[in-house]
Amino acid sequence: MFIAPYVLFTLAFGLAPAVYALVLAFTDADGAFVGIANFAKVIGDYRFFADVGHVALYLVIWLVSLLVLVVLLALLVHGIRSRRVSAVFRLLYYIPGALAGASSVLLWLFVLDPSASPVAPLLHALGFQSFNQTIAPANLPAIFAIIAFWTGAGGWIVVLFGALNNISVDVMEAARLDGANAVQIATRIQLPLMRKWIAYMSVLSLAAGTQLFVEPTLLSQASNAVVPNDYSLNQLAYQYAFAQNDFNGASAIAVLLLIVSIALSALFVWRGGLFSTEDA
Amino acid sequence: MKEPMNPSSARRIGRRIGIVGIATAALVATLTGCSKAQGGSSGQYGFDEAQQSKSSTITVWVDATRAPAVKAFEDANPSVKVKTVTYDGSANGSNSFKTKMALFDRSGSGWPDVVFSTQNNDAAWASQKTAGKQPYAAVLDKGLVPSSVLGDFAKGSLDPCTVDGTVYCLRNDLAQNVLWYDKTLLDKFGYSLPKTWEEYQQLSAKVAKDHPGYITGSVGDPWPEIFMWSSKCQANDITGAREVTVNTTSKECTRAAGLIDAGVANKSLSTLSVFSPDFVKKYSGKVLLMPGPAWFAGAIFNNKDSLNLPKGELGVADPLAWNGEQPVTGDVGGGTWFISSHSKNLAAATKFAQYVTTQDGYQVDQAPGYPAYAPAAAKWLAKQASSGYYATSLDPITTAASQVWSGWGYGSFSQEAIWAKVMQPLITSGKPTADGLAAWGTEIKNQAQVNGYTVK
Numbered sequence: 001m002f003i004a005p006y007v008l009f010t011l012a013f014g015l016a017p018a019v020y021a022l023v024l025a026f027t028d029a030d031g032a033f034v035g036i037a038n039f040a041k042v043i044g045d046y047r048f049f050a051d052v053g054h055v056a057l058y059l060v061i062w063l064v065s066l067l068v069l070v071v072l073l074a075l076l077v078h079g080i081r082s083r084r085v086s087a088v089f090r091l092l093y094y095i096p097g098a099l100a101g102a103s104s105v106l107l108w109l110f111v112l113d114p115s116a117s118p119v120a121p122l123l124h125a126l127g128f129q130s131f132n133q134t135i136a137p138a139n140l141p142a143i144f145a146i147i148a149f150w151t152g153a154g155g156w157i158v159v160l161f162g163a164l165n166n167i168s169v170d171v172m173e174a175a176r177l178d179g180a181n182a183v184q185i186a187t188r189i190q191l192p193l194m195r196k197w198i199a200y201m202s203v204l205s206l207a208a209g210t211q212l213f214v215e216p217t218l219l220s221q222a223s224n225a226v227v228p229n230d231y232s233l234n235q236l237a238y239q240y241a242f243a244q245n246d247f248n249g250a251s252a253i254a255v256l257l258l259i260v261s262i263a264l265s266a267l268f269v270w271r272g273g274l275f276s277t278e279d280a
Numbered sequence: 281m282k283e284p285m286n287p288s289s290a291r292r293i294g295r296r297i298g299i300v301g302i303a304t305a306a307l308v309a310t311l312t313g314c315s316k317a318q319g320g321s322s323g324q325y326g327f328d329e330a331q332q333s334k335s336s337t338i339t340v341w342v343d344a345t346r347a348p349a350v351k352a353f354e355d356a357n358p359s360v361k362v363k364t365v366t367y368d369g370s371a372n373g374s375n376s377f378k379t380k381m382a383l384f385d386r387s388g389s390g391w392p393d394v395v396f397s398t399q400n401n402d403a404a405w406a407s408q409k410t411a412g413k414q415p416y417a418a419v420l421d422k423g424l425v426p427s428s429v430l431g432d433f434a435k436g437s438l439d440p441c442t443v444d445g446t447v448y449c450l451r452n453d454l455a456q457n458v459l460w461y462d463k464t465l466l467d468k469f470g471y472s473l474p475k476t477w478e479e480y481q482q483l484s485a486k487v488a489k490d491h492p493g494y495i496t497g498s499v500g501d502p503w504p505e506i507f508m509w510s511s512k513c514q515a516n517d518i519t520g521a522r523e524v525t526v527n528t529t530s531k532e533c534t535r536a537a538g539l540i541d542a543g544v545a546n547k548s549l550s551t552l553s554v555f556s557p558d559f560v561k562k563y564s565g566k567v568l569l570m571p572g573p574a575w576f577a578g579a580i581f582n583n584k585d586s587l588n589l590p591k592g593e594l595g596v597a598d599p600l601a602w603n604g605e606q607p608v609t610g611d612v613g614g615g616t617w618f619i620s621s622h623s624k625n626l627a628a629a630t631k632f633a634q635y636v637t638t639q640d641g642y643q644v645d646q647a648p649g650y651p652a653y654a655p656a657a658a659k660w661l662a663k664q665a666s667s668g669y670y671a672t673s674l675d676p677i678t679t680a681a682s683q684v685w686s687g688w689g690y691g692s693f694s695q696e697a698i699w700a701k702v703m704q705p706l707i708t709s710g711k712p713t714a715d716g717l718a719a720w721g722t723e724i725k726n727q728a729q730v731n732g733y734t735v736k
Contacts, residue, residue, distance in 0.1 A: 029412070046726045115558045130552055132500075132708040221374060224502055224553070225700035226708075242379040243693075244730060245410045247386075 018258070024251035038252035042240070048253075051233045054141065058232075059209045062145035066205055070153050071198065074160035075186050090161060093154035104151045105218045112143065135219060135227055144215045152208070156201050163197040164190060199272020203265045210261045213238070233257055326422035326446075327621045328414055336625045337361040338393040338632060341377075343369025345648065346396045346452075346615070352642040353635045360628045369398040369615070375694075378405055385413040391622045393629040396452065396636075398615050400440035404692035406618055407443040408521070417448035418621040424630055425450070429638060434681050437652040440690040441616055444521050450637040452615035453649030454657075455573040456599075456680040457506055460581065463595035463671040465494075465568050477511070477600045480569070481539055487568055488546035496569040498550040499540050499707050500559065502700035506571055509610025509688045510599060511536035515724055518689025524728045525736040528721030535602070537714040544707060551707055554580050560587060571600065573612035574650040574677050582669055595672040599680050608685035614652065650677060657681070693727045 028034045042048055073093070080086040096104065110116045113131040114123045128134040135143065167190060175185050213234040219227040220235075230236050233253055241250035269275060323329065340362060342350055350364045370377035377397050384390045406417035420441075421430055430438065433451060441449035461473065469491060474480040484496040499507070508515055513533035517525040527533075543549030552559040554576075564587050570576065580586040581594050601607035617637055623629045636642050643656035644663060651657045661674050702720045706713050725735045 045730060047730075115556070115561075130558060130708070131556070132551075132553075132704065136709060137705055223700070225694070225697040226502070226704045228701040229697060242382055243375055244732075245382050245385075 021251040021254050024248050025255045028248055029246075034248075038248045039256065042236075042249050042252045042256070045236070045249075047230050047236055048233075051230065051236050055210060055212055055232050058141040058144050058212060059206065061141050062148050062209055063202065063205060065145060065149055066153060066156070067198065067202065069149070070156045070160060070201070071191070071194070073153075074157050074164060075190060077157065078161055078164040079182065090158050093157045095154065096150050097152060097154040099151065102214055102218065105147060105215050108147050108150075108215075109218070109222050132223065132226055135223055140216070140227065140231065143219075144212060147215050148209070152205065156205075159201070160194060160197055163194050167193050195272055196274055199268050199274045202268045202272070203274070206264055206268065207261050210257055210264075325424045325626075326419035329626065330622050330624050332626060333624045334627060335361075336628075337363050338623070338625050338628045339363045339365060340394040340396075340632060341365045341367050341392045342396040343367065343371065343398060345369070346636075348646045349396075349636040349642045352639075352646060353632055356635065356639070356641050357631065360631065362632070365392065369396060370402070371398045377402055381406070381416045382410065385410055385416070388413075391416065391620045393620050393623040393625065394632050395618045395620070396615055397618065398613055399694070400451075400611070400614055400616055401690050401692055401694060402616060402618065403441045403443050403448040404518075404521075404690055407446070407448045408692075414621055415448075416618070416620060416622070418619040418623070418626070418629075419446055419448065420450065420619065421447040424619070424626065425634060429634060432638070432654050433652050434654045434657060436682065436684050436686065437614075439684075439686065440611075440614070449616040449618045450633055451652035452617055452637060453575070453647060454652050454681050455575055455611045455614035455649070456677070456684055457510060457571055457573050457609045457612065458599055458676050458680045459597040460567075460570040460572055460576055461595045461597060462568055462589065462593055464593040465565075466595070469568070471568075473595075473597055474569070474600060475598075476603050477535075477539060478603050480571075480600050481542060483569070484543055484548035485546055488548040491568075492547070494548075494566045494568050495550045495563055496548045497543065497571050498552070498554050498559070499544065500550055500552040500556070501554060502696045502704050503612050504695055504699045504703070505610040505612045505688070506573075507536045507540055508533060509685060510571075510608055511539075511602065512605075512608060512685055512687060514687060515721070516688045516691060516695050518691045519736070520734075522733050523736065524689070524691055524724075524733045526721050526724050526728070528717045528724065533717055534714060537712070537717055540707070541712045541714055544710060551710075554586075560585075564588065573614075574680070575613075575648065577664075577670075578648045591669050592671050594670055596670065596674060596676050597672075598676045599683055607683055609680050609683045610688060611684055614649070650681070691728065691731070691733065693731045693733075695724070698723050698727055 025038055026033060026035065028037070077086055077089050077093075080089065099107070111119060112123075112134045114120050114128055114134065115131070117123055123134060171189060171193075172185065175189050180188065211234050212232040216227055216231040216235055217229070217238075220229045220231070230239050234257070237250040237253040237257075240246045240253065338360065340350060342364065344366055346369070347364070347366060350362060353360075354362055367380075368374050368376055377395055377399075381391065403417060407415050409415055418424060421427065425447075430447060434454060437451045437454055438447055438449075441447050441451060459473075466473065469487075471483060471486075474483050480496070487494050487496055497506075504513075504515065511532050513536055514525060514527045514530060515533065519525055540549065544551060550559060550563060552562065554572075567581075567587060567589075577594065577596070581589045599607050599609035617633045619626070619629045619633050637651075638653045638656060640656065640659060643651040643653060644659045647656075647660065651660050657678070661678065664670070665674050698720070702723045703713055703716055706716045728735050
């Protein structure tokens with residue numbers, strides 16, 4: 001009963017659009033079935049593989065840094081003895097994530113502009129004198145990864161912190177008595193027990209990451225299109241729908257994205273043992 | 281273990297707007313699409329009209345800069361009810377005009393009666409049927425707007441509005457490029473005004489050497505229109521409603537690229553956007569020459585938030601020519617007004633569009649840019665000249681208005697966005713644009729093709 005509203009909204013705003021996108025992807029503007037013609041068209045688009053490359057590179061940089069740094073930071077924060085200091089750190093990490101997507105990117109527009117940035121000396125030291133130099137095409141995957149990390153990592157640190165809290169004190173105590181140091185405890189005890197949580201984080205982050213849209217779109221607007229308005233696959237879908245008035249092509253891209261993220265997520269679920277019920 | 285709150289759900293929702301947004305919009309569209317009201321009379325003006333209702337309110341979309349135009353109209357025509365919606369004017373390739381009309385096409389209702397766009401590539405799509413829907417733009421030259429009025433627009437000014445010989449919009453202002461210069465500074469340095477691009481390049485080199493820090497132009501904004509268009513580079517030769525010829529490696533293109541590269545290398549051309557705070561900080565009082573559109577006068581020179589050049593210093597000269605060639609120039613923007621073919625009150629919508637483009641109440645008294653409507657332009661110029669701001673006669677602006685090269689067309693895709701994507705990074709990083717000309721051409725052809733153009 002309590003999940004009824006959730007089911008309703010999922011049906012209306014999650015499932016129905018997805019099914020409709022699926023229908024659109026296999027039909028033309030007049031609604032006739034066209035097989036895989038839309039897929040052939042978007043895959044043949046000169047921007048498609050460029051965008052796949054952009055998103056893939058971004059995902060690699062972001063996921064790797066997310067996994068490594070979040071786990072490391074969670075372990076460190078968990079290792080802090082003082083409850084108060086630990087709580088302060090968790091709050092600090094979490095704050096950026098409390099900003100909604102678009103507004104946090106707007107904030108970054110200032111951070112990335114050497115003439116307005118609070119970290120201007122750092123940008124200058126890296127050789128960036130103007131906004132356009134900062135957002136040069138080669139820098140974009142790293143920039144998007146940093147923005148995403150900044151907005152998203154804090155929440156995950158808190159989640160993993162919770163996971164660490166769930167590890168039985170007895171186990172930790174036993175390890176310590178056996179003479180394990182902090183690093184050994186982390187690698188032998190904590191990491192294996194956090195595996196599911198790390199897999200969970202990977203799956204959700206991957207799904208979010210393949211849908212890169214807000215960051216490049218806002219940067220594109222702010223830079224007068226020096227950051228292209230077709231940088232990511234979701235942007236390409238947007239271009240198809242609204243610049244070319246081809247909703248079918250847009251849906252085909254959306255369906256392709258769905259397939260890829262499901263496949264990759266399945267890999268993480270399988271490797272991470274996310275849904276296995278026996279306790280480790 | 282209890283399921284924790286998903287920390288990234290907000291972000292994912294934001295991202296999903298891409299896919300879900302498209303899908304829901306389309307879903308809503310199909311649900312409402314069936315209920316589209318049929319009826320209305322067909323065609324005394326060359327398109328199917330909606331059922332007319334003489335007293336209905338007209339909805340107009342304008343950018344913030346054009347808001348005074350609506351006010352002026354309302355003051356002059358209190359009997360017409362106007363609802364104003366302020367939007368971004370589709371500026372800088374945001375495409376919001378096109379995007380929103382595509383959604384209204386899907387839903388079958390909701391189109392605004394009159395729309396102002398800061399871009400001049402909208403007629404290319406607004407004149408075409410999309411997804412089986414009647415083109416958004418009303419045909420204007422089959423009786424809706426009197427031909428005497430259309431005839432008084434400056435020569436060539438309705439080109440961006442004209443597709444296959446039919447006029448689909450009214451031009452708000454011209455954005456013809458001229459050569460702006462700081463007369464006081466030029467006299468002080470003892471230079472004479474260049475007449476050709478070759479002389480301009482030589483003078484720029486001299487300025488770079490003798491007066492480092494001073495500039496003779498800017499390439500910081502993605503406007504191929506300033507150097508490429510006026511060099512007759514065939515990057516955007518729209519030959520039919522859906523046909524384009526592209527050749528970006530001709531001598532006309534390479535010489536303009538050479539000009540840009542030399543200027544960037546010796547720093548006589550700024551690589552900062554003229555709208556950036558950095559540009560203002562670095563170059564106030566240091567802009568010796570500046571090839572650029574007519575609206576630069578009000579937007580950057582005589583603007584206290586920009587370069588703020590004092591009264592009596594700004595001069596304007598004819599567009600530069602290449603040695604031995606007739607001078608031609610380009611346009612950087614210049615807004616357009618569209619009337620909806622779906623309007624339920626065409627009479628009021630037309631009255632509005634005609635008022636804001638031709639009547640003194642807006643175009644002469646308040647418009648910031650050079651009016652496209654010739655009679656208003658003459659009065660506007662007289663008014664500007666009488667302000668005493670300029671150090672020279674403003675005649676070159678009028679001359680330039682008739683020198684816009686017609687080999688650069690108005691396609692439905694944004695040349696600015698393409699330049700920004702391919703060429704601007706080269707300029708920013710100091711790499712020669714001459715090496716990027718082929719890639720630029722390829723991107724134009726690709727963009728043209730995905731937008732349904734046949735590339736020759």
